[in-house]
Amino acid sequence: xxxxxxxxxxLSVPEGENLVLNCSFTDSAIYNLxxxxxxxxxxxxxxxxxxxxxxxxxxxxxxxxxxxSSGRSTLYIAASQPGDSATYLCAVRRSMYSGGGADGLTxxxxxxxxxxx
Amino acid sequence: xxxxxxxxxxxxxxxxxxxxxRCDPISGHVSLFWYQQALGQGPEFLTYFQxxxxxxxxxxxxxxxxxxxxxxxVSTLKIQRTQQEDSAVYxxxxxxxxxxxxxxxxxxxxxxxxxxx
Numbered sequence: 409x410x411x412x413x414x415x416x417x418x419l420s421v422p423e424g425e426n427l428v429l430n431c432s433f434t435d436s437a438i439y440n441l442x443x444x445x446x447x448x449x450x451x452x453x454x455x456x457x458x459x460x461x462x463x464x465x466x467x468x469x470x471x472x473x474x475x476x477s478s479g480r481s482t483l484y485i486a487a488s489q490p491g492d493s494a495t496y497l498c499a500v501r502r503s504m505y506s507g508g509g510a511d512g513l514t515x516x517x518x519x520x521x522x523x524x525x
Numbered sequence: 526x527x528x529x530x531x532x533x534x535x536x537x538x539x540x541x542x543x544x545x546x547r548c549d550p551i552s553g554h555v556s557l558f559w560y561q562q563a564l565g566q567g568p569e570f571l572t573y574f575q576x577x578x579x580x581x582x583x584x585x586x587x588x589x590x591x592x593x594x595x596x597x598x599v600s601t602l603k604i605q606r607t608q609q610e611d612s613a614v615y616x617x618x619x620x621x622x623x624x625x626x627x628x629x630x631x632x633x634x635x636x637x638x639x640x641x642x
Contacts, residue, residue: 412567442630451529451616452568452633497567501629511620511629512558512581515567 410435414498414516422524423490429483429519431498436479442513443472443483444497452497456483488523495520527551529634531617537640538607546602546637550619557600558631559592560616568616574600575623607641614638 411434421427431441440459444452456465456472458481464473471484485492499513530549538544550557556575560568561584571590573581576597585592589607594600604611618631 440629444633449638451635452618454630454632457630499567511556511631512570512573512584513560513568513631514570515560517565517567 410438410500410502410514412498412500412514412516414496414519416519417517418520418522420522420524421488423488425488426484426486427488427521429485429496429498429521431481431483431516433479433481433500433514435502436476438476438500438502439511440501441472441474441481442499442501443470443481444499446495446497446518455496490523490525493521493523529617529619529632531615531634531637533637534635535638535640537642539642540608542607543603543605544607544639546604546615546639548600548602548617548619548634550598550600550617551621551632552598554619554621554632555623556620556629556631557594558618558620559600559602560618561586562614562616562636564613571602571615604639607639609641612639612641 413432415430442457443455446452458465458474469486474481495518497518499515532547559571562568571584572592574594589605591603614636616636618633620629620631622629
């Protein structure tokens with residue numbers, strides 16, 4: 409069974425710092441990996457999606473990398489801002505060849521990020 | 526609509542009551558997913574529809590949980606004889622393509638927070 413772990417569970421840094429959030433998964437047979445942001449009381453906002461054949465994706469100040477063979481992904485946030493404060497979730501979608509046929513995502517527990525003004 | 530919508534946003538039920546949660550996916554999206562998110566945890570997959578067909582219900586925790594999508598658009602998640610452990614946020618997501626499609630990004634609704642007293 410796929411398990412996704414996110415480290416650290418919580419992080420508090422001053423505004424302006426660059427930071428890295430880590431995600432690891434136990435089964436490397438994934439189709440893609442998605443990073444989400446969740447604000448309190450709200451749903452999930454998709455940030456970046458990396459296909460299993462890709463190494464990284466970038467969107468603005470965000471950069472996500474994927475090392476499928478080692479079961480790791482990182483989300484890099486440059487020049488952090490107070491508005492970046494949220495919970496960041498990593499999720500993997502299992503390979504269509506690993507059986508089951510469904511696209512359900514397996515999530516980590518998230519990293520709760522606070523950016524201090 | 527512009528995004529995935531869910532109703533009600535909040536539901537309080539007495540133990541033993543039946544509840545019905547509604548999801549309106551993005552228009553034209555083939556795939557629809559239900560997830561359960563307990564407090565402080567990442568979402569956990571419940572079930573998946575491709576159009577009106579329920580292709581995977583492996584995540585439903587018991588036979589008290591039932592989901593349907595009769596016309597391939599709106600979906601309802603029903604929980605019978607609710608129990609306190611059912612208290613959670615129920616998230617719905619949709620994606621444009623069916624199972625196995627590349628870049629099949631999932632878009633999430635705001636969720637329904639269910640509290641069972």
